[in-house]
Amino acid sequence: MADSKRLTPIQWxxxxxxxxxxxxxxxxLLMMPLILRPALMELLHAAPGTExxxxxxxxxxxxxxxxxxxxxxxxxxxxDRLGRRRxxxxxxxxxxxxxxxxxxxxxxxxxxxxxxxxxxxxxVEFVAAVAWLAELFPEPKQRExxxxxxxxxxxxxxxxxxxxxxxxxxHAGSFPAITLPGWLTSLGHIGESHAAWRYTLMxxxxxxxxxxxxxxxxxxxxSWQAKRIAGTLRRPSIRELFAPELxxxxxxxxxxxxxxxxxxxxxxxxxxxxxPGVPEVHDRVVEATKGLMGxxxxxxxxxxEQGAASAVSGIQxxxxxxxxxxxxLLVTLIVSRRNLIxxxxxxxxxxxxxVFGWTPHHSLSSLQCGIFLVGFFTVAQFSFWGNYLPRMYPxxxxxxxxxxxxxxxxxxxxxxxxxxxxxxxLVMPGETDAVKMAAAAxxxxxxxxxxxxxxxxxxxxxQHAELPEQV
Numbered sequence: 001m002a003d004s005k006r007l008t009p010i011q012w013x014x015x016x017x018x019x020x021x022x023x024x025x026x027x028x029l030l031m032m033p034l035i036l037r038p039a040l041m042e043l044l045h046a047a048p049g050t051e052x053x054x055x056x057x058x059x060x061x062x063x064x065x066x067x068x069x070x071x072x073x074x075x076x077x078x079x080d081r082l083g084r085r086r087x088x089x090x091x092x093x094x095x096x097x098x099x100x101x102x103x104x105x106x107x108x109x110x111x112x113x114x115x116x117x118x119x120x121x122x123x124v125e126f127v128a129a130v131a132w133l134a135e136l137f138p139e140p141k142q143r144e145x146x147x148x149x150x151x152x153x154x155x156x157x158x159x160x161x162x163x164x165x166x167x168x169x170x171h172a173g174s175f176p177a178i179t180l181p182g183w184l185t186s187l188g189h190i191g192e193s194h195a196a197w198r199y200t201l202m203x204x205x206x207x208x209x210x211x212x213x214x215x216x217x218x219x220x221x222x223s224w225q226a227k228r229i230a231g232t233l234r235r236p237s238i239r240e241l242f243a244p245e246l247x248x249x250x251x252x253x254x255x256x257x258x259x260x261x262x263x264x265x266x267x268x269x270x271x272x273x274x275x276p277g278v279p280e281v282h283d284r285v286v287e288a289t290k291g292l293m294g295x296x297x298x299x300x301x302x303x304x305e306q307g308a309a310s311a312v313s314g315i316q317x318x319x320x321x322x323x324x325x326x327x328x329l330l331v332t333l334i335v336s337r338r339n340l341i342x343x344x345x346x347x348x349x350x351x352x353x354x355v356f357g358w359t360p361h362h363s364l365s366s367l368q369c370g371i372f373l374v375g376f377f378t379v380a381q382f383s384f385w386g387n388y389l390p391r392m393y394p395x396x397x398x399x400x401x402x403x404x405x406x407x408x409x410x411x412x413x414x415x416x417x418x419x420x421x422x423x424x425x426l427v428m429p430g431e432t433d434a435v436k437m438a439a440a441a442x443x444x445x446x447x448x449x450x451x452x453x454x455x456x457x458x459x460x461x462x463q464h465a466e467l468p469e470q471v
Contacts (some may be wrong), residue, residue: 005006019153024207026157033269034165035197043108049433061418064119069412076403082237084132084221094120127403134390135221142467148328151383158317165200165308172196234396254409259452260381261414266421267445272309277434280364281308319375327380348377349449357442365456391462
């Protein structure tokens with residue numbers, strides 16, 4: 001930030017807390033694809049490819065996203081009413097403790113409920129953090145860079161969860177057994193007390209620790225607080241998002257975020273379900289299970305498949321990390337917001353169908369190379385919205401407007417493409433569940449990329465570099 005003032009210690013603290021929040025947002029979201037397969041096999045006693053397994057796989061992606069979107073919209077409203085800092089703090093605590101509790105799930109219904117509360121916290125945190133950061137750094141170039149680089153850490157969350165899950169899979173047997181306290185035995189019984197997926201869920205408690213320590217030192221948004229004290233802060237209204245001067249912005253950003261999340265959830269997050277179908281992984285499973293029977297064979301198979309899925313997911317997250325860094329570097333260089341997002345949309349449309357339609361049938365190495373590029377061009381789009389949306393809505397609607405696009409568009413409509421892919425896979429041709437999932441992900445991912453490019457031609461350009469105070 002050579003052309004901006006140096007950050008003060010409190011500003012550095014703000015950036016660190018925001019980066020941790022963004023990082024564990026992604027950590028919590030990308031945890032599900034890694035733990036879903038073993039969790040459903042234990043809680044449902046159903047094998048992949050069965051109707052019950054496919055049904056619940058879709059529900060666990062879709063229902064938490066819908067609930068998170070609904071309450072996330074309420075969280076955006078509360079961000080404008082109660083303040084950015086307060087809502088940010090409680091949202092992080094909510095998703096951290098919900099994730100920890102999910103590790104004690106005794107039924108698929110308990111896991112579903114706790115994933116819903118985790119999603120609520122994640123959906124609210126993003127909106128509150130973006131509004132908070134944008135208003136704490138009013139100088140345009142500094143604001144753009146702070147938003148770009150703090151969101152850059154989101155992809156570390158995906159890398160971190162892939163690495164931690166892979167490490168837990170290898171060492172889960174040596175960890176303390178997970179058991180319910182005596183007074184909670186009415187909730188049921190934990191079948192596998194050393195299951196790796198449970199420890200992975202419980203690791204989501206980590207972000208609550210630094211937040212509790214530094215919470216008293218975090219400032220509120222100066223512009224929001226000044227209007228609140230002066231009594232001039234207007235009440236936010238969802239209806240106002242569709243006033244003539246904001247209608248186009250609201251509709252287009254909501255649909256474009258839906259398409260971006262659709263590519264992530266409808267295609268990228270299905271990778272753990274697709275990896276077992278790669279010929280090389282199948283051969284490893286055959287070798288690992290040779291001479292084993294029953295539970296031992298299932299554990300050996302799970303270890304190979306989960307290890308390979310974690311490795312591929314980790315590579316995809318490195319691609320996403322590189323994409324977010326590229327966005328952070330380009331955000332002050334490319335003036336047109338339309339041109340900026342198209343830098344990632346057009347190449348992504350070419351690469352995604354090749355990666356999901358061709359590489360899973362050939363080799364693990366080609367899938368790994370391809371998924372890096374898909375992550376690069378898809379994940380960078382999420383950072384784009386964190387920079388774009390604060391410039392489009394006035395102060396009293398900033399949280400509400402961001403929340404509508406991110407939660408109704410991204411979290412609710414966008415993540416529903418995971419259910420679309422899951423259900424679509426049931427009718428796709430193919431010998432295995434993994435092959436069917438790859439075909440379905442190819443079609444869904446290509447469709448949302450095409451739709452996003454078409455919508456980009458309708459995206460409004462910001463009128464000013466400064467944040468608008470009113471419509």
